[in-house]
């Protein structure tokens with residue numbers, strides 16, 4: 627279980643998050659919605675230790691995540707995708723996915739630098755794991771292609787593969803369908819549902835595409851100006867007057 631409690635983040639005079647709390651049960655998908663600037667990305671950054679809150683706690687599987695160094699988060703089975711894609715343009719698709727898998731590698735950096743026995747075996751293992759994911763996400767045909775120059779919809783799948791290579795239990799998706807066409811959104815939703823089921827993932831999804839969020843998530847949390855204004859099942863959130871007002875600027 628992921629438990630977020632009383633998270634407050636200030637940037638100078640701006641309160642980006644103001645006492646936000648919610649829980650994510652294992653195996654469920656939670657959507658994080660809210661207008662631009664509501665604090666969604668800042669919250670993701672707290673969960674992955676890119677940002678240290680001024681107050682509040684984050685616990686995952688009983689462990690205090692805020693006590694961890696940022697690089698230790700992946701080792702706890704937490705992975706994320708990035709709004710603007712976290713890929714290396716000149717590396718091939720396979721290499722990009724292997725970068726994700728490397729955070730789970732068993733041999734240390736020193737052993738790798740010295741090319742000690744075991745490193746080559748480890749590389750082969752990570753490559754095999756990357757290839758399995760590429761197959762699963764229909765990316766095998768572009769495995770040796772550099773990321774640059776590939777269609778945006780394909781890069782979104784590579785980004786997902788890179789995050790899955792960490793071997794996560796908790797997967798954080800930051801605007802996964804932003805910039806995709808209508809048909810691509812439906813395909814991506816089917817893909818996320820399938821990998822979630824197959825890999826027994828817990829999901830937290832930030833997304834402006836309401837159809838995607840409402841179709842995928844068991845629960846939705848709505849932020850506005852850094853505060854939680856609503857939390858509940860998708861059908862309840864869609865009718866919530868505070869949510870409608872936050873998006874439209876008028877009461878329902």
Ligand SMILES: Nc1ncnc2c1ncn2[C@@H]1O[C@H](COP(=O)(O)OP(=O)(O)OP(=O)(O)O)[C@@H](O)[C@H]1O
Nearest residue numbers: 637640641642660661662663664665666667668669
């Ligand atoms: N590093 C930073 N320094 C200063 N202010 C920041 C920083 N990061 C975020 N903010 C501010 O914090 C608030 C919340 O921003 P955040 O990016 O978390 O919102 P968001 O809900 O993800 O928005 P969007 O939907 O546009 O991505 C905004 O007012 C933003 O300008």
